[in-house]
Amino acid sequence: MYDLLIENIGQLLTMEGPNRPRKGREMGQITVKDNAALAVEQGKVAWIGSAEEAHSLKASRTMNAKSQLVTPGLVEPHTHLVFGGTRENEVALKQKGFSYLEILERGGGILSTVRATRAASLEELVKKANRSLDRFLSFGVTTLEAKSGYGLDKKTELKQLEAIKALNSHPIELVSTFLGAHAVPLEFKGNTKGFLKEMEDLLDEIKSQNLAEFVDIFCESGVFSVEESRAYLARAKEKGFGIKIHADELYPLGGTELAIDLEAVSADHLVAISEKGIQQLAESKTIATLLPGTTFYLGKDHYAPGRSIIDCGGAVTLSTDFNPGSSVTENLQLIMSLALLKMNLTPEEIWNAVTVNAAFAIGRGDVAGQLAVGRPADFVIWDAENYVYVPYHYGVSHTQFVFKNGNCVYERSSGYV
CATH class of the missing domain: 3.20.20.140 (Metal-dependent hydrolases)
Structure with missing residues (x-):
């Protein structure tokens, strides 16, 4: 059983790739998984797969990303x-x-x-x-x-x-x-x-x-x-x-x-x-x-x-x-x-x-900036459906939830009463 399962992710940017900085044309390439899910165990990413596959998984806590974007923490x-x-x-x-x-x-x-x-x-x-x-x-x-x-x-x-x-x-x-x-x-x-x-x-x-x-x-x-x-x-x-x-x-x-x-x-x-x-x-x-x-x-x-x-x-x-x-x-x-x-x-x-x-x-290439099995579960659930929208809609914060080592450390309230 996993500690946390994030299901119903609209777009998941894992940013996986070679274990080095991206240079030149490589910077125009990103790993995007549509209709995805992500599981966390003991503060690390334990599983990444499709939303359909996630139905068979068990977790102590499940969170619905509501078809929104999920990326590594900035x-x-x-x-x-x-x-x-x-x-x-x-x-x-x-x-x-x-x-x-x-x-x-x-x-x-x-x-x-x-x-x-x-x-x-x-x-x-x-x-x-x-x-x-x-x-x-x-x-x-x-x-x-x-x-x-x-x-x-x-x-x-x-x-x-x-x-x-x-x-x-x-x-x-x-x-x-x-x-x-x-x-x-x-x-x-x-x-x-x-x-x-x-x-x-x-x-x-x-x-x-x-x-x-x-x-x-x-x-x-x-x-x-x-x-x-x-x-x-x-x-x-x-x-x-x-x-x-x-x-x-x-x-x-x-x-x-x-x-x-x-x-x-x-x-x-x-x-x-x-x-x-x-x-x-x-x-x-x-x-x-x-x-x-x-x-x-x-x-x-x-x-x-x-x-x-x-x-x-x-x-x-x-x-x-x-x-x-x-x-x-x-x-x-x-x-x-x-x-x-x-x-x-x-x-x-x-x-x-x-x-x-x-x-x-900053010397953290092995632990930050990417989501992959075995790496720290540092990620953001955005109030956006795709990765292009975040830089496109400027001057506001699109952050909905921030997780550090699998723990939710920031949640933006709706502001409504």
Whole structure:
């Protein structure tokens, strides 16, 4: 007897396939089972078959999906989850035409959040981030990467990583990334080398306390150069961390090429990626993590060339880039719509980007992003009859139920009384 049987599934996206990220044309292929059913035992998928075959099965609990869509839980591969304060006061500056780097030079941007994060207690950071995790869950996310990077000193960076660890009681599985090299704080202005040494000195403690799996850096004009980023990430890799890079967001510095050369698991942003970078991604193991919500929120017209990256044979994933300054949303479904409308990705490519590829981009390719017998039963029952409808109908949540390890961890009420 199974623990749970989900019957009468209209469309079931299992996303099964090769045990690696989907690249190029593969991203246009998905596994769809019509009129399906799914059984769960001890938190794992135990059986997948037809609705007709399900009639002969027995389960402690049966749930009728009412001919709706069922997919793996969404995977969110790039967030700045833990931070203090908010930055709504910067909206007026942006409306006056101040650029991201100009706001940073005025003490705003990241530096504003740094002040608030340093002032916040561990408990305050955990409470604030927990509310955001609840929102992510309501949009169908079951696995999420969370970065530090708003401390820019040893004490606060560790505090952020400890907050992420404290959030492990939340239903969403968290993957932690150390982004101490997010910006140069005021006390190290003119001494970038000294600051990077300060962050590098944290790596052994972070590793020994198991506070992060990945190390990231903001490789950008006015922040950290390609050469500085190479040395820093090479050191992190030597110490056993996976590596990621904020690359080519504003200017084509060559961050993508650096990510590929260092075999980073992902190169993130890539709005200003070079043609050379696009071509090299296709031949690499590095996944392009694209963040259309940031482009949208900053009021820019030029989105990362996801269409070109896929057409050239690269692997793409999508993320909210949730943060207090340039993408203030936990709605990954909205990001799916932006990818459809602004980046010209197909629905099939989008679903691969927010499940399979996103899982591989945070080191969870073996346990998240796919539904197959023996894998964790992380799945979403949608208020939609087919997978195309979710990115098509934008700006709302289509989530009906979210399951993590076979347990229902979110249910949207009808709202009627």
